[in-house]
Structure formats: structure tokens, C-alpha cells
Amino acid sequence: MKDIFEILKQEILFPLNVKGNIVSGIVKSYLSNHAPFFVTVMVTHRCNLSCRICPYKGNDFPMNRNFQAYCSSNMHDEIDASSWFRVIDNLKKNGIRLVVFTGGEPLLKEDVFQIASYARDSGLFTILSTNGTLIDDSNARLVSSNFDSTTISFYGMDETHDFHTSEGAFEKASKAALSLSKTGHSAGAAYILTNRNIKEFEKFSVHGREKGISYIRFHPVHYDKELIPSREEYQEFYNRFMLLKKQNPSFFVDHAFFIESFQKRLCEHVCPSLKMQISVSPDGRLLSCCTYPVELGNLLTQDLGEALKNADPDLSECEGCCLNTQQYFDLINNPLVIFQHYLKEEFRTEP
Numbered sequence: 001m002k003d004i005f006e007i008l009k010q011e012i013l014f015p016l017n018v019k020g021n022i023v024s025g026i027v028k029s030y031l032s033n034h035a036p037f038f039v040t041v042m043v044t045h046r047c048n049l050s051c052r053i054c055p056y057k058g059n060d061f062p063m064n065r066n067f068q069a070y071c072s073s074n075m076h077d078e079i080d081a082s083s084w085f086r087v088i089d090n091l092k093k094n095g096i097r098l099v100v101f102t103g104g105e106p107l108l109k110e111d112v113f114q115i116a117s118y119a120r121d122s123g124l125f126t127i128l129s130t131n132g133t134l135i136d137d138s139n140a141r142l143v144s145s146n147f148d149s150t151t152i153s154f155y156g157m158d159e160t161h162d163f164h165t166s167e168g169a170f171e172k173a174s175k176a177a178l179s180l181s182k183t184g185h186s187a188g189a190a191y192i193l194t195n196r197n198i199k200e201f202e203k204f205s206v207h208g209r210e211k212g213i214s215y216i217r218f219h220p221v222h223y224d225k226e227l228i229p230s231r232e233e234y235q236e237f238y239n240r241f242m243l244l245k246k247q248n249p250s251f252f253v254d255h256a257f258f259i260e261s262f263q264k265r266l267c268e269h270v271c272p273s274l275k276m277q278i279s280v281s282p283d284g285r286l287l288s289c290c291t292y293p294v295e296l297g298n299l300l301t302q303d304l305g306e307a308l309k310n311a312d313p314d315l316s317e318c319e320g321c322c323l324n325t326q327q328y329f330d331l332i333n334n335p336l337v338i339f340q341h342y343l344k345e346e347f348r349t350e351p
Contacts (some may be wrong), residue, residue, distance in 0.1 A: 009094060035095030036308075040279040040290050041087075042102055043109040043252070044078055049131055049166045051155075053192070053223045077283040081111040085285055087299045088119045094304040101147070102129040102290070103251075104282075116146040129190070131165065132173030133181065144185035151190045151217075152177055156197030163196065176212050181212020185287050188215040193262070194227035198237050205244065205251070215253045220262045222291070233260050274311060292318040 047054070063269060079087075090101065099119055106112050107130055120126045121243050125148050132152035135143055143150060152173050155164035162170050180187040189208050191201060201218070208216055218241075220234075229237070241259050245252040279287040284300040286307050287293040297307035 014071060035097075036274065036278050037276050038098035038100060039091055039096050040100045040102055040277060041084075041113065042104065042279060042282055043084070043106050043112055043259065043299070044282050044288055045104040046108045047104040048179065049105070049169055051131075051165050053194075053221055053227065055223055059281050077173075078109070079282070079284050081114045082116045083284060083300060084111075087280060088122055088124065090299050090304050092122050092124060094308075096124065096304075098125045098127070100127045100129050102313065104132055109132040113142060113146045120146065120148065125149075129153070130176075131169065132176035133169055135176035137179045137182070140176075140179035140185070141183050144180060144183040147185075149186040149188065149292060150180055151188050152213075153190045153192060154204060154208075155192055155194065156200045157207065160197045160200055164192075164194065174207070177208070177211040177213050181214075182302065184216055187212065188217060189213045190217055190219055192219050192221055193229060193234075194221045194224075195229045195233060196227060198229045201328050202240060202244065203235065209251065215251055217254050218259065218262075238262075273313070273315060274308060278308070288313045289317065 081168060088099075101112065101116055103109070109115075116126050116128070126146070128143060128147040128150040130152055132149060135150075154170075154173060155161045158170050161173070162168065174307070177187050177189070190203075191197075191204065193201070197204075205216060220229075238259055241252065241254075242256060245254075273288045273292075277289060278296075279290040279293065280299060281287055281293070284298055286299050286302070286304065287298040288311075289295060294313035294315065296311045296313060299307070
């Protein structure tokens with residue numbers, strides 16, 4: 001039987017260039033059931049764009065009533081770098097090995113590179129999740145030297161992307177990918193599927209490779225119901241995706257059953273919060289996630305392990321997110337199931 005660490009490295013974390021003992025640390029921490037798989041660190045809620053699907057921009061999405069309570073609190077308070085160092089120490093102490101820096105737009109946080117550098121030097125694998133508009137040749141090397149990998153969000157080609165975000169955003173994000181590729185940095189695209197862009201993904205894939213994008217991952221839109229593709233559109237997308245993945249599996253890195261589950265999530269709800277992932281707000285509060293943020297404690301004053309042990313968030317009104325798929329449900333409840341899917345062979349569970 002293949003080594004489970006190598007499986008995870010090759011099939012799940014390979015696009016991010018995860019190497020060495022970080023792979024073992026991430027897997028061991030998760031399989032021990034003592035730590036979530038990753039943490040989303042929201043260093044700021046400030047942003048330079050006005051995306052249609054963003055709940056932090058005051059868009060009126062019925063499913064996000066919980067955001068009203070969160071946004072009416074001290075959402076705009078931000079802790080400084082030294083306080084983030086304490087949070088990172090807290091995360092590492094409790095087995096976290098994978099941290100995603102996001103926002104808002106994380107690059108608007110003045111000391112984000114200092115914070116990311118501290119996390120990386122502490123042995124954590126750091127990912128930057130960005131809209132890409134603030135990256136160019138002048139700071140690309142600074143990004144690559146402080147983050148292990150970068151994911152840039154895309155919503156289609158040209159005007160379609162700008163329709164979802166802001167005018168001129170597509171050109172800037174595309175240039176960001178090219179700038180990062182020049183440094184040898186691992187830059188991927190997170191393509192958020194909507195009914196406005198689902199038929200453009202092939203054209204974008206060609207464009208992305210030309211700009212140095214090393215891989216592409218797909219996420220279903222989940223906030224704006226008017227933009228959710230139909231089952232027929234998802235099925236057509238799935239068929240085309242499978243053909244392209246056979247031709248270039250290292251670029252189209254999502255597994256088939258993950259893509260297939262986009263259709264199923266329209267009627268099924270599974271939640272990976274707490275086991276798969278947790279989030280930290282800009283002021284250091286521990287949240288159930290960044291999609292449906294229920295406050296669980298404060299990582300400046302509480303130990304993460306103790307906070308999770310006592311956590312029992314009410315997520316009954318949440319209608320799901322891009323993690324609401326069978327892939328993550330399997331990983332939460334039986335981690336070996338997902339590796340069996342990937343390898344298409346039987347696993348023997350050791351006693």
C-alpha cells in the first residue's frame with residue numbers, strides 16, 4: 001500500500017509545491033483528530049474591489065443573515081503583527097500546519113509580509129489567497145519569498161471577470177500571475193463558477209497557462225443564488241472538464257468526484273467546519289469559518305484546543321459553501337476514503 005503522506009502530496013497538495021516534513025505534519029495533525037486540516041486567517045476585511053458575491057460588501061444575500069451580527073460587531077478592528085505572532089504560536093502549538101491568508105484583500109494589510117514570514121519561519125505552510133490586483137513586478141518577489149503558494153481568484157475572461165469584480169480587475173490579476181511566474185513562484189487560479197462564466201473556463205484555461213498559472217481549481221458560487229449554474233450547466237461543465245483533465249491532469253488538479261459533487265451540493269448539506277477548517281478574524285477572534293462566521297472564542301486570550309473542545313456553533317441556517325461537497329464530507333468522517341477515491345484501489349485500515 002502506498003505511503004499515505006506521498007498520496008496526499010501527489011494528489012492533493014502537489015499543486016502547492018508542499019514538500020518534506022510539512023506534508024507529514026499536515027497529515028499527522030489532521031489524522032490525529034486534534035487539529036483542523038487548515039486555518040483561514042483573515043488579516044483584514046478591507047478590499048479594493050466590490051465583488052458581487054462577497055458578503056462583506058453589504059450585498060443582500062438571504063442565507064447570510066448571520067453576517068449581520070458579525071458585521072455589526074468590531075469587524076473592522078485589526079490586530080498588529082506582534083498580536084498575530086501570538087495567534088500563530090497558538091495555532092502551531094495545537095497542531096495547525098497549513099494557513100491560508102485571506103481577507104478582504106490580504107495585501108492591504110500593511111504588515112502582512114511580516115506576519116506571513118513569521119508563520120513560515122515557524123514551520124507553517126503559507127498560502128496567499130488574493131484578487132491579484134495589487135501584485136506586479138515591483139513586489140512579486142516579496143510575495144514569493146513570504147508565501148509558499150498563491151491563489152488568485154478569477155471569474156471568467158475579460159468583461160465577465162470585471163462584471164463579477166470591478167472594472168480593470170481582470171487585466172491586473174492576469175499581470176499578477178505573469179509577474180509571480182517570473183519568480184518561479186507557485187501561482188494557481190481559483191475559478192469561481194457562475195452561470196455567467198461556466199462556459200468560459202476552457203478559454204480561461206488557455207489564457208491562464210499563457211500567463212504562467214501552474215494549476216487551476218474550481219469552486220461553485222454559493223452566495224448569490226441568481227448566479228448559481230443549473231444542473232444542466234454543471235453537467236456540461238463536468239463532461240468538458242473530464243476531457244481536459246485527461247489531457248493535462250497536472251493543470252486541472254481537482255478530482256473528478258469533487259467536480260461531480262457540485263451538482264449534488266444543490267440539495268445536500270454537509271459542513272466541514274471545525275474538523276476540516278476554522279477561521280480567525282482580523283481582531284483575533286476564532287470563527288467557525290469565513291463563510292458563516294460564528295464566534296467560538298478569542299485566540300489572543302484562549303488556547304485553540306480548549307476553545308474547539310467547548311465549541312458547539314449553531315450552523316443550522318448556513319446553506320453551504322464550496323467545501324460543502326462529498327469530497328470534504330468523506331475526508332472529515334473517514335480520511336482514508338478520499339485516498340481510496342484518488343488511487344482507485346482498496347485500502348486496508350490497520351487496527
